[in-house]
Amino acid sequence: MDWISEELGLTTDTQTKIIGTLIVLGVAVLVRIVVARTIQRNLDDTGAMYRTGKLVTYVTSIFALIGLAWVWIDAFDNLGTYLAVVSAGLAIALADVLKNIAGWAYIVLRRPFRVGDRIEIDGTRGDVIDVRLFRFTIAEIGNWVDADQSTGRLIHVPNGVLFASQVANYTEGFEFVWHEVPVLITFESDWRLAEQRLVAIAHSQAPDIEARAGARIRETARSYHMKLDVLRPAVYLTVKESGVLLTARFLAEPRSRRLVEEKIWRSVLEMIETEPAIELAYPTIRGFLRGPLPIESGFDT
Structure with a gap:
């Protein structure tokens, strides 16, 4: 020594x-x-x-x-x-370091999200896969992928960001999200029939969703003031320039939105194949002539 x-x-x-x-x-x-x-x-x-x-x-x-x-x-x-x-x-x-540690304590004690939750923070969406003392990690979804599916990237977010940004949690509490599928049909289509068929299609994709969502709301109401009177799928109608817009609105699990939307569109396309009174609309231009069209002859008499 x-x-x-x-x-x-x-x-x-x-x-x-x-x-x-x-x-x-x-x-x-x-x-x-x-x-x-x-x-x-x-x-x-x-x-x-x-x-x-x-x-x-x-x-x-x-x-x-x-x-x-x-x-x-x-x-x-x-x-x-x-x-x-x-x-x-x-x-x-060590202001930033201490802020990150305080953010970690906030995550552990207040639980704005847990590992496995799907969240959105500062425009970044994804599943939380790890929480550490200074940062948490998100498996990114969306971005250039046109759906709620993984991009393959991992986003590391400092814990201190939680004190300056809002966090949207897709899976906390209620565990369902509302999703909409817009279907535009022509003015000549039978919109009443299309509405009935679209409601049936939306119901068929998740027949038990209303009961499951109702049970979750009753549990969530113990912690949050949440009240949803209408949980069943619905179809809303509005008129656009190119036709009649029918919007199917329904509950879906956050990680199943793309799959459910695909099933609905497949059913809609199959329905249109069998229903001649219903046609999909798209932007068109129509021209109308008033009176006879004058034609000049190119021959001398």
Whole structure:
């Protein structure tokens, strides 16, 4: 120990604290590894394995910080004075870091979303696949993909963004979203028949959706003031320049919107094939002539 003091200029007390630090960190890492291997041997569910692993990481990190504080702050003597001096510098130098840590605490305690939820934040949509101390990770959907399907990219978002941005959660509480499919038919079509057929098609895609959604609303009402009187599919009518617009509105699971829309369009196209009184409309230009069209002869008489 004496030669270390001579070579490095470290006092005996500082050397003891460094050794204590290495012991604390070594024990924390060893415990983390042992527990992680135990979890892998005893759990088959990847979701439970992930959550348990995260909990172990948080617990070991907290105890490691307590151990380091015990080593370096002389068994917490003058802890208040130490924290007062250090906190002023940290508040300035580590503002973003502290904001991210506060954001992590907000995620853990308030639960604006959980791992597995589909959210949108700052224009980015996707499924939350990981939450860490400084950032959370989203498996992106949409963007250049014209649907709610994965792009293959992972978006890492700092936790501090939560305090300056609104978060839209697709799957929290109610667990269903409203979706609409617009169908434009010609003015000459039988719009009443088309409306009846479109309502039947919307109902056929999820016959039990109303009961399931009603049950979820009753559960969600315990935490949120949510009231939806109409849960069954409906068709709304309006007139556009090119024809009569029938809009099918229905509930769908957030991750099934594209699949349900595809099924509805397939049924609509099959219906149009069998119903000559219904035709799809598209932008057209019609010209009308008033009176006879004058024609000049090119021959001399």
